[in-house]
Amino acid sequence: MGVDIATLVETSDFRKAEDQSWLTTSCDTSLVDGKMEHYDQVxxxxxxxxxxxxxxxxxxxxxxxxxxxxxxxxxxxxxxxxxxxxxxxxxxxxxxxxxxxxxxxxxxxxxxxxxxxxxxxxxxxxxxxxxxxxxxxxxxxxxxxxxxxxxxxxxxxxxxxxxxxxxxxxxxxxxxxxxxxxxxxxxxxxxxxxxxxxxxxxxxxxxxxxxxxxxxxxxxxxxxxxxxxxxxxxxxxxxxxxNLPDPRSVPVVRAALYPPVSMIHQGYPYRMPQSSGAPAEWAEGLTQFEDPGTRNCLLYCENTTLRTMQQRMLGLDGNFATIGSEKDAESRVEGTFALSHQLFFERFLLPALQPFVRDSQVFPLEPTFTGPKDGYDNYSISEPYWVGYNPDKDPNQDATNPIYKFTLVVDPAGNGKKMCYQATVPNARDTPIKRNDKGNNWNKVWSDGTPVVTVRWEIGGTKIFVEGKTLYQTHITTGNHQNVDPGSHWLVPATIWSHIKWDVTWKMAIDAKAVDGSIHFALNAADDMVKVTPTEDMNGWHWEIAGTTKKITDEIQQRVTKQLGTLKETLKQGFEGQLRFNYPGYGKLVFKRSIFNQAGDFIASILYADMPPPDPKNRIIIPPPNHQTPAAGATDPVKGQTGGSATGGAPRLTWTGNSPVVASPPAPPPPKKESSEKDGATSSGSAPAPPAPSPMVDRRVVFSVKGTNTTEQTHYFSQIKLNYTGNSKALQTLLKAVKFVLGGGNSTADQNVVEFKVETSAGATQLNNPQLKPKVYSPHMIDCAVVLTPGTGNVISVPPGGVITVTAKSVSGSKGSKNYYVDVEESWVNSQGEVTPGALEGFRARVPFQLV
Structure with a gap:
């Protein structure tokens, strides 16, 4: 394409644009019924x-x-x-x-x-x-x-x-x-x-x-x-x-605070605009094995709740992988683990912050008036309040109440940019006008203690800022009329008035970093984090506010400090270690740099962990078949033996077969026609005897699979499954009519019947009649799973020297065919029928057959 990528990626325009592209990724998808949808994590x-x-x-x-x-x-x-x-x-x-x-x-x-x-x-x-x-x-x-x-x-x-x-x-x-x-x-x-x-x-x-x-x-x-x-x-x-385990059974996955329950894949292109200096074709992405194609991504789009998993394409916002600069190793992102802001904030963090909303409110109560009824001397008004909540009177004392819930604030410019989360609880009290003296003087009181708690994230950083602001204010006016200014809640004009405000603020920071597959949280809050600043505007009134200021400061400080301790405990719940949010992929992924992107998603760059030495229990290799070569033109017989064991392990029974086996015997020749004359003598007076009927010959091929305990200890199985596979071009037009039956039937010579029979030696557990699960995959291939289960109890036991034999009379086949085989899968348990730790739940061996 004529572009020197090594030079391009080091230019300032490209570096700025590519670094920014990682910050503009999102877990959001297209609109569904007018509502923005998302995946919980990507x-x-x-x-x-x-x-x-x-x-x-x-x-x-x-x-x-x-x-x-x-x-x-x-x-x-x-x-x-x-x-x-x-x-x-x-x-x-x-x-x-x-x-x-x-x-x-x-x-x-x-x-x-x-x-x-x-x-x-x-x-x-x-x-x-x-x-x-x-x-x-x-x-x-x-x-x-x-x-x-x-x-x-x-x-x-x-x-x-x-x-x-x-x-x-x-x-x-x-x-x-x-x-x-x-x-x-x-x-x-x-x-x-x-x-x-x-x-x-x-x-x-x-x-x-x-x-x-x-x-x-x-x-x-x-x-x-x-x-x-x-x-x-x-x-x-x-x-x-x-033999990979279901991840839901893996302890590391179970330990995740929000383990995923559904997942779909989709591709995601790496794209860079021309304004970055990239060639025009990069704007839509390139499918290739070299950069920038190596930055295209495979996505695991997952939900952690049972809400419907819909196939929605992720919006093409930003890049989940970057080319990076050779001068800055962290700038090359190989992969990304993104926790959506809906999961990280709305489901995890913000509910733990709702108590701060409740406990930082100032709730005004009904004011009382005292003093003479005919003037202002010694006239007083008392305005009680409580801070946080009153456990005896507040109907909304439960911090999980939706009134304390945070909502997402987006840019009012209409660009959809996510700004922060906020929670507020209106606490205004508008007292009716009261006449409290014998003259024409009226009193009006209006108070408010509404808290506003704002949660912001550091774009490109790891910090979360939590800021609280409660403006507790009271307006008191006295006048000789009842005219209230709706904008100020005052009697206008007023003879005397007072407007007193207590500006309550507090703040803390939470640092979130991905370390060893977990998000570690560090809380940063000063002991004297609550600040209260009073201001007053009075004419004709004198208020003693010092005591109120101290009381509000002490009570909110006490409540917020208490909630900090609760927050720490909340953050610890469900985690391994202190203050951790466990990723479900821990152990397979290495988590590097972690930051918040523009959308508030918590993203971490990831790599695959270096692979441990291979575990032979987790895979089984099919043994090479014996091939016909142009030089030899023939196939060596496959000896009956265990056909495939995993490297470093083996089935507990030694499985052998009777290969090579004789193909279908030829049909018997028709009987010779008897002569009507013998030694010159002729028969007379009776009709010739009819020829004897040809005997029904079973022309099927007999396969025998034998599992022998050649060890010195008894082996136990919950079941043994044999999977018979065969093909026959000779009968390909008839295979759809093939029947699978248990041994002992009356159709032993029926060429379209595959008959199975199971026998056990003395000392071995007697087995139930096998369960047959046949399938026809094509006109050329038939398949039947033969499941062996114990006749009594829940364990098949095979003592030393014990033998299990399964015999199959198959449909006829062609000489030289190698296309018959039996796969054996052992399900291992102990003598009590339990799958012991470290034991394989299934182990396969293959017994091939050749017809001669």
Whole structure:
């Protein structure tokens, strides 16, 4: 684009504009029914921040760098070493993120028209997949087939259990989300080719020759089918299964004062105006892997209450990530955690300040008149009051009463700029005119003790300023008439008058800083924070005000000081440690500089915490399949053995299979026709006997999966789940009619029946009949979950040497097929049926089968 970014970002105009852009971010969305909507909190992670962390994941987990998969239809194989994946955030469609899988080296082996095998190098290729951030509800429609409904169920489970989990911002969760994403929308595959020294796109390369078109078609179809099947089985595209916990069960998340309960994703572009010196194309954002594209963000838009989560786009105000200056490390923002002013102030802080509103009011009471009735000598008026509230008489003594609530004050200029919060309680008392002597003299008293408490935030800083002002004033006038000036509450003209004011002010500051994943609060309030300044304007009256001044000062000082102690306790409630507001993302995110933005949202710059060593319990790698190569032209049998255990751990039972197994036996030959003549003799007087009926031959394939306790201790399980998957091109037109039944039925020779039977050895818990949960995913793929539960009690126990055997008679298949396998998931408990701390709730193994 012809711009030197390193030079641009150091210019004063750009630095000022970009720093300001972080302060103009907001959690507000578009108007809903005329009302401004918002998200309670927004977590923004930049594209660059995510991609760096994905790279770090691959450095720490070498097994993530391998791709090894077969098309279950037997038409292709892809193998290769992977470079770290990347995300690309779209600046036009904010509901889409592109996930790029990068092949460092690799090969595609595909079947040609004549049934042979052909190999093509895919070194340097990439595959881009559009990942939708707005998930459909996947509700069943009346016209949906059984297959459609099964697919909808899979989609719903994925959305609910994998993608939209509030409160978990871990890179592992993000990796699982995108790597598990819907892989039917491949938008790019290949690399940027160079032809005669000029770059050529993958699409152009595909069209250059028929051979290129065949290669690209084979690659895309093979890749999609591999990913589709792995998706069905709950694995990522590279064959990884993440056992990530629900964040709501994680203590750190539970400890958050306001844990999020709902979340949606959306993209957010980095934009800078031309007035900053940036090129014109930066004004709408650029979708690219380099700066400024690395500053585009993926947003977690979350609510902490059960109010309806609506898909509303965040307003494009400011930038949640910045390029920054090399001279100021803090100026480069990789990500932002924004707590909305609605959450931070309106739900958290301001309710704790309402007692200050109540206790700083001066409440005038009914005045009394004493003295002679015929003149002014020794004439006196007494005006009682109380400070704060009277527990015996004040009906509004509860500080949670809405009359003490703060409201947002916006700029009267009409630009919508948020200025501060204020709370006020009108406390004026207008006493009726009274005639208190025998002449024509009338008295009028008007008093007011209205408090005004203002809360402001330091834009670009960490301080909150709380200022109280109560103007307690009283007007007393005496005249020979009843004419009241409505503007001043005086009798006009007045014979004698007095106007006395006590200007009460107090202030304190609260410093809020994000430290170690919490907001720490420091209160700054002087012991003598309450100041009272009296002024008087009198004609004909003499007031003793010194005592009143001291009384008001002492009472408000006492009440405010008491509330400071209460405020400290309020701030501590629900926190770990003193004066903390816990972020739900603590432990996965590092919180850096924290400030208030213009809208009053409390924002903190964030980074991903450095990753700990990988935990083998949290993922399982699918073992590489045995491939047909162009040279060998055949597949080595897969021995029956445990097919996949996580690095550093293993299932508690050793799972084996009877692979290789014999494919469907041939149909028996028809019986030979008996001759009507034998040794020259002829039959006579009777018809020939009819041929004996051909026996019904069970031509199904028999798979046997056996779990053996090869250890010296008894193992306990709450359940064991086996997931049978098979495909058969031979019966693809009939698979929709396939039935799944328990062993012992009368249809043992029915070719469209898959029959399961379970047996246990002596000493092992006898099991219930298994629960069968079949699914049909496509005309080529069937699937059935077989759930084993104890016949009595709530624990399956398998002693040393104990065996559980599950036998499946499957639909027939083709010789050489590797497309049958059983995934085993153990749910571990102790002898009492309890999930013990540190124990895996599920562990997978894979038993593959080959037909010969």
């Amino acid at each position: 977590v923004a992670v930049s594209q660059g921040m995510v991609n760096y962390t994905l790279k770090r994941m691959h450095q720490l987990n070498p097994e993530l760098n391998t791709f090894d998969g077969d098309n279950p239809l037997g038409t292709g194989t892809i193998t290769g070493e992977l470079d770290p994946p990347q995300i690309l955030i779209d600046t036009v469609d904010r509901n889409v993120v592109v996930w790029r899988t990068n092949f460092k080296t690799g090969s595609l082996i595909y079947t040609t028209e004549n049934g042979g095998k052909q190999s093509h190098a895919i070194d340097g290729w990439s595959v881009d997949v559009k990942v939708p951030l707005v998930m459909k509800d996947h509700k069943d429609k009346p016209e949906d087939t059984a297959e459609d409904k099964a697919a909808n169920a899979v989609q719903r489970e994925w959305v609910n259990n994998c993608f939209q989990l509030p409160g978990d911002y871990s890179a592992e969760r993000l990796y699982a989300k995108f790597a598990d994403a819907r892989w039917s929308d491949v938008v790019f595959a290949g690399k940027s080719f160079t032809i005669n020294g000029k770059p050529e796109s993958y699409e152009a390369w595909k069209k250059r020759s028929f051979e290129n078109a065949k290669i690209s078609l084979a690659f895309e179809s093979t890749f999609k089918e591999i990913c589709r099947v792995r998706e069905i089985q709950g694995y990522t595209t590279i064959g990884t299964h993440f």
